[in-house]
Structure formats: structure tokens, C-alpha cells
Amino acid sequence: MDSVNSPPSGQSADQGPSADRIFVGAIVLLAVALVWVVSGTLQDRVVNAGDTAPDFKIVGDDGRTYTRADFGGKVLVLNFWASWCAPCVSEAPSLQAFGEEMRRSGVVVLAVSIDTNEKRYKQFLDRFHVTFPTARDPEANLSSSYGTFQIPETYVIDRAGKVREKIISNQNWMDPVFVGRVKAML
Numbered sequence: 001m002d003s004v005n006s007p008p009s010g011q012s013a014d015q016g017p018s019a020d021r022i023f024v025g026a027i028v029l030l031a032v033a034l035v036w037v038v039s040g041t042l043q044d045r046v047v048n049a050g051d052t053a054p055d056f057k058i059v060g061d062d063g064r065t066y067t068r069a070d071f072g073g074k075v076l077v078l079n080f081w082a083s084w085c086a087p088c089v090s091e092a093p094s095l096q097a098f099g100e101e102m103r104r105s106g107v108v109v110l111a112v113s114i115d116t117n118e119k120r121y122k123q124f125l126d127r128f129h130v131t132f133p134t135a136r137d138p139e140a141n142l143s144s145s146y147g148t149f150q151i152p153e154t155y156v157i158d159r160a161g162k163v164r165e166k167i168i169s170n171q172n173w174m175d176p177v178f179v180g181r182v183k184a185m186l
Contacts, residue, residue: 046147049166053078053157054145058112060135061125068161071108075185076157079111080143083124088152091170092128098173099132106186108132114140114151158185 047054053076055068068076079095081088099109109132115121116138125134137143146155156165164185171178 045145047155047163047166049163051163053155053161053163056142056145058135058137058142060110060133062133064133066110066133066135068157071110071157072161073106073159075102075107075159075182077107077109077154077182078146078157079109079152079154080114080146080148081111081152082114083117083120084115085151087170089124091152091173092124092130094171094173096128096130096132098179099130101174102179102182103132105183107182110135112137112142114138114143156182156185 045054053068057065057067059065077098081092083089095109095111099107102109111130111132111134113121113124113134113136115124115136118136121136124130135142140148143151143153146153150168152167152170154165154167155163156167158164165181173179
């Protein structure tokens with residue numbers, strides 16, 4: 001009897017390949033499961049109208065820490081922008097006017113800049129005499145959590161924390177039709 005080709009004692013010759021197939025199948029199944037789990041975590045989340053607004057925490061220029069929950073009972077206009085963005089510059093005067101006019105009604109504008117240059121950021125705020133809460137997020141962590149990849153981008157979040165409107169690009173914030181839609185959320 002040839003010892004090289006014979007199975008170990010107590011094992012038949014066909015158990016080896018069957019065990020190998022089970023082992024390979026288990027490995028393949030685990031690899032597929034791993035790929036499925038990892039691919040699910042790599043997908044960027046994009047927040048749209050109708051979604052619940054993601055929670056956030058950011059420190060404003062006034063030193064106060066802002067969270068989404070801080071705006072419960074108010075309409076939050078969460079605006080992502082940068083000083084070097086031409087459409088952001090274009091909409092700044094009307095956004096400032098909107099913030100001033102609507103704050104007494106229970107609407108809060110929170111403007112979050114992705115500027116990396118703090119000096120330019122502050123010059124922008126001074127130039128437009130911004131009076132609503134602002135924060136700088138140079139790593140774009142907060143805008144990324146909303147899936148924002150272009151600016152300006154704004155989320156109008158109702159009192160219940162739902163995104164009612166997502167506005168991509170600049171707009172006239174004092175447009176009576178838009179102001180009416182926001183007032184209807186109050």
C-alpha cells in the first residue's frame with residue numbers, strides 16, 4: 001500500500017475533497033458578506049427634502065455650541081457656503097435680509113462656511129454685516145454629513161427636524177413666494 005496516496009486511518013478517500021469544498025464555500029460566503037458590509041459603509045449619505053435632518057454639533061463664532069436639537073420649535077435654515085464661492089457672494093445680501101426679517105418669526109439662519117482661510121472668512125462676514133449665527137468648518141465635516149458637495153447649498157428644516165426644502169445654488173432669499181413657503185412652516 002502506498003502511504004502517499006492513502007487517506008489517514010479511519011477516513012475514506014472522498015472525505016478530503018468534500019471538506020475542502022465546504023471550507024472554500026464558507027470562505028467565499030464570508031468574503032461576500034464582508035464586501036456587502038463594507039460597501040454599505042462607503043456610500044455617502046445625501047440628505048434630500050423629506051428626510052430627517054442629521055444631528056450635528058458645531059461651535060459658532062460666538063463660542064456657542066450648536067446642535068440640531070437647539071432649534072426645536074423653530075425653522076432652521078442651514079446654509080453651507082465659502083467666501084471664494086461667487087454664488088455665495090451673490091446670495092449673501094438677500095440671505096442677511098431674510099435672516100433679519102424672519103428671526104422674529106421663529107426662523108433661524110445658521111451659516112456654516114467650509115473656508116480654510118480664516119482671514120477671508122472673517123472679511124466676508126464683515127463685508128456683508130452678517131448678524132445670524134455663523135461657524136467655520138474647514139474640514140467640511142458637517143456639510144459632508146449632509147452629503148453636500150457643491151455650494152451654496154441650503155437645507156430648510158422644519159420644527160420637527162424634517163428637511164422641507166433643499167436649495168442647491170444661490171437664490172433670492174427675499175422672494176415673496178419663498179418667504180411665504182417658509183412662513184407656512186411656522
